[in-house]
Amino acid sequence: xxxxxxxxxxxxxxxxxxxxxxxxxSVSCSRLRQVQSILTQSSKSRPDGILCILGIDSRYNEGCxxxxxxxxxxxxxxxxxxxxxxxxxxxxxxxxIILIKSDSVHLYCNPVNYRYLLPCxxxxxxxxxxxxxxxxxxDEEAAEEFKIASFVDMVRDCSxxxxxxxxxxxxxxxxxxxxxxxPIVQAFALEGIGGDGFFTMKYxxxxxxxxxxxxxxKMDPMSLESLLSEVRSQTVxxxxxx
Numbered sequence: 181x182x183x184x185x186x187x188x189x190x191x192x193x194x195x196x197x198x199x200x201x202x203x204x205x206s207v208s209c210s211r212l213r214q215v216q217s218i219l220t221q222s223s224k225s226r227p228d229g230i231l232c233i234l235g236i237d238s239r240y241n242e243g244c245x246x247x248x249x250x251x252x253x254x255x256x257x258x259x260x261x262x263x264x265x266x267x268x269x270x271x272x273x274x275x276x277i278i279l280i281k282s283d284s285v286h287l288y289c290n291p292v293n294y295r296y297l298l299p300c301x302x303x304x305x306x307x308x309x310x311x312x313x314x315x316x317x318x319d320e321e322a323a324e325e326f327k328i329a330s331f332v333d334m335v336r337d338c339s340x341x342x343x344x345x346x347x348x349x350x351x352x353x354x355x356x357x358x359x360x361x362x363p364i365v366q367a368f369a370l371e372g373i374g375g376d377g378f379f380t381m382k383y384x385x386x387x388x389x390x391x392x393x394x395x396x397x398k399m400d401p402m403s404l405e406s407l408l409s410e411v412r413s414q415t416v417x418x419x420x421x422x
Contacts, residue, residue, distance in 0.1 A: 205303035211251055212285065212304055214395045218342070218388060219282040227342035229281045229335070230388055235274035237364035242347035243389055248276065250396055252300045268292055277310075277327075277364065279334040284308060286334040288327060291317050310334070328367045332375045335383065342388035348396065354387035356380045 219226060232244045234256065248256050256274060266273065276297070277288040284306035289297055291314045301307060310330035317323050335341060343359060346352045359365055360380045368379040375382060 208251075208253075208300055209303055209305070212280070214398060215247070215251065215280055215392070216282050218391045218395070219280070225340070225386065227340045227386055227388065228338040229279050230342040230344065230392075231335070232276075232278040232280070232344060233362060233364055234276040236271060237275075237277070238362045241345070241362070242350060243344035243392075246347040246396075247344040247392060248278065250392075251278070252297065255296065255300070266292075266296075275327075277331055277334065279338075281338075286310065286330075288330040288334070290323070325373050328364070328370065328373050331364055332368065332373075335375075338383060340384045340386065342386055342391075344389055344392050345387045346389040348393050351389070354389075356385045359385060 215230065218230065219228070230247075232247045232251075233241070234244055234248055238244050245256055272290065273293050273296070275290050275293060277286075279286040285301075285304050286308045287297070287301060288310040291312060294309075294311050310326075310333070312323060312326055316326070343354070345354050345359075357380070360378065365379045367373075368375045369377060
């Protein structure tokens, strides 16, 4: 696949590789390590991986979206207009599954959103990319089977999986049967291409939302920039209205 620069893709200049601020490789890798630290804590109940599923495949779960935005510098913020300019459907752009392990990351995407994800994930250590070529992706049935097979392969070595179930300020009671109803999780049980059985019977699931909120609260160059930008906006607002 071709590798495109962030500017050619219509992404903000803040996504440029290099530098120590927003969107830089150092911040990207640091944020990933912060999430991975949850998986290295000395606890018998710590998960083997954290599963983040976007879009319709998780019924648009906000906790997953929040984790993706933390790792991908707000790419999936609802107020971003960058995706709207692409001409591709939301279903194609948020066709993403991420499994974070303590020493590696599995990423399923498609050849369309791959180009947008690459600037953020290219520097991640031990990244395993599950992605079809553009020609292969044109076969919708084959593409769906590839996604399910990729999902099964991602979680194969796990026994306990963490789910970013709730977003900050919207804590929900964790229900693994709700997760079981997520489309990609339901597909796990399909004969032939699935994982031979129900996902929630094969894996122990746990909510890692609170652990992730602690990670999100830590200051880094990007969160500092966002904070300063918010302060500047408020200052301008008050100066114009009072």
